[in-house]
Amino acid sequence: MAKFNKKLPTGKTSPVRSKADPSATTHEGGAGHTRDAKSELFLLAVTNMVGEDTFYEAAGERDERYRDLIAAVAVADPDWTARFTAWLRSEAGMRSASVVAALEAARAMVEADVPGGRQIVADALKRADEPGEALAYWTHRYGRKMPKPVKRGIADAAKRLYSEYSLLKYDTASKAFRFGDVLNLTHPATDEDWQKSLFEHALDRRFGNVAATPANLAMVAANARLRQEAESDPSVLLNADRLKEAGFTWEDTLSLAGDRLDKARLWEAAIPSMGLFALLRNLRNFDEAGVSDTTAETAAERLTDSEQVRRSRLMPMRFLSAYRAAPSLRWSWPLEQALDASVANIPALSGRTLVLVDTSGSMNSPFSRDGSLMRWDAAVVFALALATRCDTADVVSFSSGWHRGPDSLVFPHKAGESVLAGVERWTSDGYFLNGGTDTAGAVKRHYNGHDRVVILTDEQAHWSHAGDVTAAVPARVPVYTWNLAGHRVGHAPSGERNRHTFGGLSDKAFAMISLLEQGKNATWPF
Known part of the structure; x- marks a missing residue:
């Protein structure tokens, strides 16, 4: 029997596919592998905040690259595009990217005489302020003239999303396109009497013609009454039941009360009606106002409700951001549990896993303009979460040793440590290296018979290595790259032969590892 002269197992296939041989260079001059259009679009979309610079x-x-990709893919495969844009908003949580993708897809499909744009637009708009967002984007780029699929898709979404509560929450004077503008431009039809009244009222609000609230809009009427009463007696805003009945947001409550009421009591009235994201944003405010421990326990119960966390589809980094912002230790345990729930779908992995975390300078760039979380924060969160699901994991921070620092550092495991505590130790103990991107060197130094390698990176490998950065890993051992930036060129082949690239900030993507290692092909997550 042949011992050496035989084919090695090639493994199964995964959806993000690139050329097997280098065909371009990374931004740092290393050997790069270009991807097909769907793969490039997918990786860009799940990391794209739209209208914001990245390191490279x-x-x-x-944004131009994004528009070109979605237009090409939409015309070539409208069914795939429809599933992708809906998933991008619902599961991946990419709000602006999904709105832009749907509108640009519909536009390209109209020009190519391909049907289906209306449904793509309607399915991508999931929150009641997004029809207005869609109109703002469209008119800014293309003017007020809209093709029918775009107009009707926005109208379908408005009909589905517009309610009394959404009107009170999102139809504010700060918006360029208010509910009345959307209704006026897209003309959604409804058979529901209450919604007919709602549409008329939204138009009246927009154009200053409100005389009286329609009788069948109970929440809108309750809101008006509470506002009127609060002008002379602000204490009515301390009634949590009335705030909920009137559809008050926490912003409404604090703005209307001003400095006339104790902030702690105001927060205590508002908290029962607040969504999970609003709670996370305001933990510091609760502490600064002196909210009681009893009320804090109520908020903490929401954070520790794993089902509510999963339904919220909040990214794990939101919990890290809240953890860093909240001054009181009373939030630490609930936030740890919430983050654990948000990454609950990471599969259990047998054997030994090498997890390499790119902490080069380009990973020290923000996801969005607020700059509170960097790409390397996300990489560390997922690396440490993944490590908790492995039989044995070696977690390594790598860079290139610029600034006279180390090339890489092995992060020591601490039994029982939470992911959030691990991230804080990573930061305080200097594991963010901030040099170049010597991926090949890190793989070569730290691979030691592991059963798999996971690399969390922006893939912009350094020019010092001319070939496949995973070459030091035997072909029979799978290497999984997690792309956190969506740049055009990848650092290694992908799609087959035990080399796979994934993207996105959702834990569900990690399920592809299990599929591949069970001998199944991993397909698109939608």
Whole structure:
């Protein structure tokens, strides 16, 4: 029997596919592998905040690449595009990217005489302020003239999303396109009497013609009454039941009360009606106002409700951001549990796993303009979460040793440590290296018979290595790259032969590892 002269197992296939041989260079001059259009679009979309610079790409260049990709893919495969754009909003949680993708897809499909744009637009708009967002984007780029699929898709979404509560929450004077503008431009039809009244009222609000609230809009009427009463007696805002009945947001409550009421009591009235994201944003405010421990326990119960966390589809980094912002230790345990729930779908992995975390300078760039979380924060969160699901994991921070620092550091495991505590130890103990991107060197130094390798990176490998950065890993051992930036060129082949690239900030993507290692092909997550 042949011992050496035989084919090695090639493994199964995964959806993000690139050329097997280098065909371009990374931004850092390393050997790069270009991807097919769907793969490039997918990786860009799940990391794209739209209109914002990244370390290597200016916002205009990145957005143009995104528009070109979605237009090409939409015309070539409208069914795939429809599933992708809906998933991008619902599961991946990419709000602006999904709105832009749907509108640009519909536009390209109209020009190519391909049907289906209306449904793509309607399915991508999931929150009641998004029909207005869609109109704002469209008119800014293309003017007020809209093709029918775009107009009707926005109208379908408005009909589905517009309610009394959404009107009170999102129809504010700060918006360029209010509910009345959307209704006026897209003309959604409804058979529901209450919604007919709602549409008429929204138009009246927009154009200053409100005389009286329609009788069948109970929440809108309750809101008006509470506002009127609060002008002379602000204490009515301390009634949590009335706030909920009137559809008050926490912003409404604090704005209307001003400095006339104790902030702690105001928060205590508002908290029962607040959504999970609003709670996370305001933990510091609760502490600064002196909210009681009893009320804090109520908020903490929401954070520790794993089903509610999963339904919220909040990214794990939201919990890290809240953890860093909240001054009181009373939030630490609930936030740890919430983050654990948000990454609950990471599969259990047998054997030994090498987890390499790119902490080069380009990973020290923000996901969005607020700059509170960097790409390397996300990489560390997922690396440490993954490590908790492995039989044995070696977690390594790598860079290139610039600034006279180390090339890489092995992060020591601490039994029983939470992911959030691990991230804080990573930061305080200097594991963010901030040099170049010597991926090949890190793989070569730290691979030691592991059963798999996971690399969390922006893939912009350094020019010092001319070939496949995973070459030091035997072909029979799978290497999984997690792309956190969506740049055009990858650092290694992908799609087959035990080399796979994934993207996105959702734990569900990690399920592809289990599929591949069970001998199944991993398909698109939608």
